[in-house]
Amino acid sequence: MSDTVQYHLADGVATITLDRPEALNALDTATQEGLAGALDRARDDGDARAVLLTGAGRAFCAGQDLREQAGAPGSEADLSDTVRKHYNPIIRGITRMPKPVVAGVNGTAAGAGVSLALACDLRVLADTAKLSMAFADIGLTADSGASWSLPRLIGRARALEVLMLGEPVTAQRALELGLATSVVDAGELPAAAHDLTARLAAGPTVAYHAIRSAVDYGLEHGLAETLEREAELQAECGRTADHRNAREAFRNKETPRFEGR
Numbered sequence: 001m002s003d004t005v006q007y008h009l010a011d012g013v014a015t016i017t018l019d020r021p022e023a024l025n026a027l028d029t030a031t032q033e034g035l036a037g038a039l040d041r042a043r044d045d046g047d048a049r050a051v052l053l054t055g056a057g058r059a060f061c062a063g064q065d066l067r068e069q070a071g072a073p074g075s076e077a078d079l080s081d082t083v084r085k086h087y088n089p090i091i092r093g094i095t096r097m098p099k100p101v102v103a104g105v106n107g108t109a110a111g112a113g114v115s116l117a118l119a120c121d122l123r124v125l126a127d128t129a130k131l132s133m134a135f136a137d138i139g140l141t142a143d144s145g146a147s148w149s150l151p152r153l154i155g156r157a158r159a160l161e162v163l164m165l166g167e168p169v170t171a172q173r174a175l176e177l178g179l180a181t182s183v184v185d186a187g188e189l190p191a192a193a194h195d196l197t198a199r200l201a202a203g204p205t206v207a208y209h210a211i212r213s214a215v216d217y218g219l220e221h222g223l224a225e226t227l228e229r230e231a232e233l234q235a236e237c238g239r240t241a242d243h244r245n246a247r248e249a250f251r252n253k254e255t256p257r258f259e260g261r
């Protein structure tokens, strides 16, 4: 792990905390590598059934560390190197996680920091949070999956508006746009984000993964293909102990207990 990324397991929740508060959790190379490593660890951790990504201090993540040479505007090759080498694997690590991933957006997010939150399945925002699509402010295009996730979440017109105009999206506006699952008082953010993630950690993990896969597949395929993909995924879910036990619990008029397998 890295000094600037913490990993903590409790209640089936792997909490990954970006921990460079003095730089608003900006992503320097060590933090990028630490985050990628923490995501791998969460994926492989049999006791982790959901993942919470959050930040220490007053910010969630200020995006690329603009002070670090590797990320500084230099040649085009420099930027595409770090995007390919560091950011893309992180985004794949989130979007391919075989368990739910929640962003606990405890404060400001900018640039690739917003992209991290958008890649997650659900987003709980502190009322003080602002999402700043800062890319164009420094003459860059959207990266780290924002050009994929943002139009899926809020549509093309609004995605272009948010990315081109670059006005910070307040927590309340994020809720109206459908970018936030919920908005809570900043002081309650850690508990609220943990509780929501713990609820998912106690759920049918295989089915959650299948739900994300089916929805993403449905966004890119026609109805006929999607119906077939749903059938395949349903077959996988139907073979899980969680499904068998939930059917048994239904017959016995009991609340099902899911074990994530």
Ligand code: LHQ
Pocket (backbone or CB within 6 Å): 022, 023, 024, 026, 027, 062, 063, 064, 065, 066, 067, 071, 072, 079, 082, 083, 087, 108, 109, 110, 111, 112, 113, 132, 134, 135, 138, 140, 143
């Ligand atoms: C920072 C940063 C930061 C270093 C605050 N870096 N130190 C991907 C790959 C390749 C290349 C490039 O880009 C990308 C995608 C991106 O992520 S592009 C977007 C990069 N991020 C930004 O442009 C955001 C820059 N930061 C800001 O605009 C402000 O700091 C925000 C609006 C986030 C917060 O403003 P304030 O609340 O007023 O805080 P502050 O500006 O005073 O910052 C506090 C400290 O954090 C300060 O350090 P200091 O030593 O002076 O106290 C900042 O320098 C540092 N910090 N963001 N990205």
